Amino acid sequence: MPIFSAPDGTELAYHVTGQGEPLLCLPGGPMRASACLGDLGGLSRHRRLFLLDLRGTGDSAVPADPATYRCDRQVDDVEAFRAHLGLERVDLLAHSAAGDLALLYAARYPDRVRTLTSVTGRARALGVDFTEEHRREAAARRRAEPWFAAAYDAYERIWAGSTADADWDAVAPFFYGHWDATAQAHAATEVEQTNEEAADLYASAGAFEPAVARAAVAALDAPVLLLAGELDSGPLPRVAATVAELFPEGELIVQPGAGHHPWLDDPRRFTETVTAFLDRAR
Template sequence: MPDFSAPDGTRLAHHLRGSGEPLVVLPGGPMRASGYLGDLGGLDAHRQLVLLDLRGTGQSAVPADPATYRCDRLVDDVEALRLHLGLERMDLLAHSAGGSLAMLYAARYPERLSRLALITATPWALGLPATAEQRRAAARLRASEPWFPQAFPAFEAWLSGSGDFDPVFLPFFYGRWDDTARAHADREEDETNDDAADVYGADGAYDPAATRAALTRVAAPVLVLAGEADGGPSPALARRTAEAFPKAELAVQPGAGHYPWLDDAEWFTRRVTAFFSGQGQGQGQGSDD
């Protein structure tokens, strides 16, 4: 398990999977250990995945200053990883909440990116949280599922603020609620640093106007991949993320939820590999949807 030192001295771990050209991967959660990403549906057969455990998660050390869990503060850790790997420019993939970290990195270090893939990325950094109605609309697409009658009222209560997060509605985050999805969901609590997650989006973490302005200078091609059945972000919200970049393409994976590599590994791997090999659309605001 390789490790390196962040600028403040915190020891950070990263995990290598596969071989070939390195692809740096930022996990979501927020603040979930990178293990939940697995091999990203077999993407490690095409690239060497460099999976970063953000500070205080997985095998990375807990920092002396908890304020450094804030998303904008974590940009320094991503840049330290690039330097540790000896890369002049890097391909970067980020999932979910990690997408906001990747956007802040792109805004600060646009010249250090070769290509960027944002996978079901939460665009908090752009001032675009998923709305309750977007999540409800996606949830209603699952009305024929056997678990829906029990899950939807609890989901509604959570969205309205009248109920707590309830594992009964976890199926809404997966395109297929099968044994693989259940096992994946069961790991989340043990893999997430809740205290760090509370700090990730704290006051001052995001400056959407400044980030939007900076992203107009990103010359690297960007893939924004959404799940057709995901409510956070919905495909429509993912399109708005793509619009923040000069050279972005939108792909909507059929039937996928928030973890698309679990729902259809072949589709996911084929689309992401094509993008990083330069075979994506690459014509501005392209779309597969």
């Protein structure tokens, strides 16, 4: 297992799989180990995936200062990762909450980004986020699912302030396009793969300056793909569209029938979509 040192000396681990040109991958969660990405639905057959375990997750070390879990303070970890790999410019893929980290990286190091692929990515860094209303809108589309009633009741309790693990477990089906054995197995690993302390600090006060980041990405000279799931609530496809419009070369693609983890819902379509985007950007 390869490791490198972050600027503050924290040892960070990463995992390598596949063949082809490098693709640096940042896992979401927030602060979930990169194992959650697997091989991104077979994308490793087209690209060599370098999957980073963010500080305090997976095989990476716990930092001496927990304040460094804040999203903006991890940007230089990504830059150290690039430098460690000896790449002049990188193709960067980020999932979910790591969308914020990738956006901040692109804002701080625009000349280092060749392409950016945000897979159902958040954009709080740009002042765009999902809301309870977005969750309700997406949830309403799943009324025909056999698990809907129990899952929606749990959502109501969460919106009312519940932090019970049972309620969070119950709403898991909403995050997948198909609540099948593959999705259930993936959901079952979330707790053990997530650093909860780090997750609580990831988007804490001061992490984002949207006006500054928007100005930076408005001049980004790199193709950007916003890949949204048709059934996802964070972000809804129409919200992802507003994010795509903030980039000079932003593109939105909505994967039909997909939730928050589109590489699980339709691996072939996901890999074809991402590969085609990366190939066009060469």
